[in-house]
Amino acid sequence: MNSVSMSSELTELLLGENIQTQLSVPTLVEKVLHRNEGVLTASGAVRAETGKYTGRSPKDKYIVEEGSSSNKIDWGSVNQPISPEKFDQLYHKVIKHLEERNEVFVFKGFAGADHKHRMPIQVINEYAWHNLFAQQLFIRPNEEELKQHQAEFTVISAPNFKANPDVDGTNSETFIIISFEKRTVLIGGTEYAGEMKKSIFSVMNYLLPEQDIxxxxxxxxxxxxxxxxxxxxxxxxxxxxxxxxxxxxxxxxxxxxxxPNGVFNIEGGCYAKCIGLSRDKEPQIFDAIRFGSVLENVVLDETTREPDYDNNSLTENTRAAYSIDAVDNIVVPSIAGxxxxxxxxxxxxxxxxxxxxxxxxxxxxxxxxxxxxxxxxxxxxxxxxxxxxxxxxxxxxxxxxxxxxxxxxxxxxxxxxxxxxxxxxxxxxxxxxxxxxxxxxxxxxxxxxxxxxxxxxxxxxxxxxxxxxxxxxxxxxxxxxxxxxxxxxxxxxxxxxxxxxxxxxxxxxxxxxxxxxxxxxxxxxxxx
Missing domain, CATH: 3.90.228.20 (Phosphoenolpyruvate Carboxykinase; domain 3)
Structure with missing residues (x-):
């Protein structure tokens, strides 16, 4: 499959009647609750659980072995190769899987606060709470930027699609695959939202040094x-x-x-560990967890819905995702010398x-x-x-x-x-x-x-x-x-x-x- 046919297939998906694009935070929160993907906490944040995957799956992460990038990649246990044929095969299956969903959610935004070096991205999600997460973690466009937005990299996340290792060439049901030629990150089999954030960071770690950054x-x-x-x-x-x-x-x-101009933030939000979190120790993080924020695997009091940040019964790796705008005392925009x-x-x-x-x-x-x-x-x-x-x-x-x-x-x-x-x-x-x-x-x-x-x-x-x-x-x-x-x-x-x-x-x-x-x-x- 070449990039042209992939682009047309993706375009066809995005034109489907089940596509929900650039929903507001309140609308996404309503979707999360209506679809029983999460619950509302006392602070107004959404709490979701990620099932058996409560952290990244490094053994399930791959880079497509392609001619234009193959000789640049540091291949090994961190950067595992997968063939273009296996990637294309999984891509077709994931697209078909999403086409059959009642709703698919799309976020358009940016990676990189410096306008000279930012990359337009789009994130396509099976879950509404994942799309809310993307809104918190990546840079959100204004109305004018949205009109001109042309994604240069696409993240496709389908947690309910499971790979067949014997057929798909993966190590397990889970996969996180980056194709630099197809400008696509393909994620399946895991509900852990951090895979989206770190995949784009991996992409930027490849692209930015080429620009002397x-x-x-x-x-x-x-x-x-x-x-x-x-x-x-x-x-x-x-x-x-x-x-x-x-x-x-x-x-x-x-x-x-x-x-060459200075330092800039790649993200538009924060993804903080919150085990043991308290207002006394880390007031900035504690107070940033409000309506629109996402809590992962944090145990709640069943009656009050107050988070119990000391409870690690689901995982030690409890997380909070929130927009950097929720933090006091920040640089706007997120660039400096x-x-x-x-x-x-x-x-x-x-x-x-x-x-x-x-x-x-x-x-x-x-x-x-x-x-x-x-x-x-x-x-x-x-x-x-x-x-x-x-x-x-x-x-x-x-x-x-x-x-x-x-x-x-x-x-x-x-x-x-x-x-x-x-x-x-x-x-x-x-x-x-x-x-x-x-x-x-x-x-x-x-x-x-x-x-x-x-x-x-x-x-x-x-x-x-x-x-x-x-x-x-x-x-x-x-x-x-x-x-x-x-x-x-x-x-x-x-x-x-x-x-x-x-x-x-x-x-x-x-x-x-x-x-x-x-x-x-x-x-x-x-x-x-």
Whole structure:
């Protein structure tokens, strides 16, 4: 099947009498309730459950092996190939499945807040609540933009269509397939709405570097004087908490591009984890969950419909999707200048990384490629002690291109714009998990504030013996003894042993990279 026949088939679907296009939020909410897809909560948000798939399905994600993109993709366990023939076969089946539905919902919007680099998209959904989710997460057009809208990429989501692995060439009933030639994302067999969001992010991670734009899995904010900061970090490192600063305006929570003009948000909303959420701890998120928002797998009180954010009986991965407009203190539109400060967040459960250290360009590229944090005991089945976790560029599941492409772009931009880069450990101090204590949040906030305000630009530092990191000797608001992890342990030999063990894990992980400059490994990694 060629792109012309696919386009005509899609056009025929979109002209069907069952198509509901660009419905308003109130109308979509009514549809969700009428179709029994979800319920209304006390805050006015819609709550839906996603069945057995309460998170992404990385083993069911594919990229079509096509001539125009095949030699660019970093094929492997993350980017699994599937043939054009299998994709076309599934595409026909999914279109037929949707044609037989009573209603199909279409949202037209954009990915990318910068008008020079934004991509018009359309999202076609079997579920009304998925279409409401798309409205919250992607950028919504105004009336004039809608008149001129021509989708350059289409997401088609049909949760009730199940693949037959023996016939369709998939690993299971679920599939998330990107075709760069057909400009289509095909999703089936899963009700987890996050697959739509992350598929478009994967698409942008392929397309933006071709325009000399670094795509990044990070949050971003800007000070009132225009200084921009980026926050990279995996789950549990404090990225959302630290970037939500009352003294700075939020550019975006999760996905950004860094163009020759500056930073822009790829999304129009936020998709926040909400396990343990409270107004005291995270007031911005708590108050953003209102009418139009979507809660996934959050348990409700049967009588009051109040969310029980501490209840993880459905999943630990409870989520809230809401428009960025629901957040106070944001940048409108979601664009800003070039970053002055870049912060890599890690929650080191081994308690050996400094609470803050300044990185050279080579160290920044090394730690960007490493993407280190720790998984803690109890977070996943079978984990009984802290485990080192490495996610390339802090977002390996969403990177179609080789990792070095993104790292080289980061290094170039650090040089061009003289950005300061810091590694901040929000994990343990005074010993590993179970012995030491979690770094105090007020200490971490003080360190981040000092970095953002330039107070660490010329401060005296000491170089760590094992990781070679430049550790400030003084940070306003933080006791000096906290800054050097070796001095916080009661047993120096135990610290050295644990630090060398983690350094070795870094080295072992880095062996997976090929075609990486020796300077990055030699000058950026732990001291041999």
């Amino acid at each position: 670094l795509s990044m899995h990070c949050s971003a904010n800007v000070g009132f004087e225009g200084d921009v900061a980026l926050f990279f970090g995996l789950s549990g490192t404090g990225k959302t908490t630290l970037s939500a600063d009352p003294n700075r305006r939020l550019i975006g929570d999760d996905e950004h591009g860094w163009s 070039h970053p002055n400060t870049i912060i890599f967040l890690t929650a080191d459960a081994f308690g050996v990384l400094p609470p803050i250290s300044k990185l050279t360009k080579e160290q920044a590229m090394y730690h960007f490629l490493s993407g280190y944090t720790s998984k803690l005991a109890g977070t996943e089945r079978g984990i009984t002690s802290p485990q080192a976790t490495f996610s390339t560029c802090f977002g390996s599941p969403f990177l179609p291109l080789p990792a070095q492409r993104y790292a080289e772009m980061l290094g170039k931009k650090i040089d061009e714009h003289n950005a300061n880069v810091y590694l901040v450990n929000t994990g343990w101090t005074g010993g590993e998990y179970g012995v030491g204590n979690r770094m105090k949040l007020n200490f971490t906030r003080a360190m981040v504030q000092a970095a953002l305000e330039g107070e660490l630009d010329n401060v005296e530092t000491v170089k760590g013996e094992i990781f070679g990191l430049s550790i400030p000797l003084h940070v306003p608001g933080v006791p000096d003894e906290v800054l050097q992890p070796a001095k916080t342990w009661s047993d120096p030999d135990a610290y050295e042993k644990k630090a060398k063990d983690l350094a070795n894990k870094f080295r072992q992980n880095f062996k997976k990279f090929s075609n990486i400059s020796m300077d990055i490994e030699k000058l950026g990694g732990p001291i041999a």
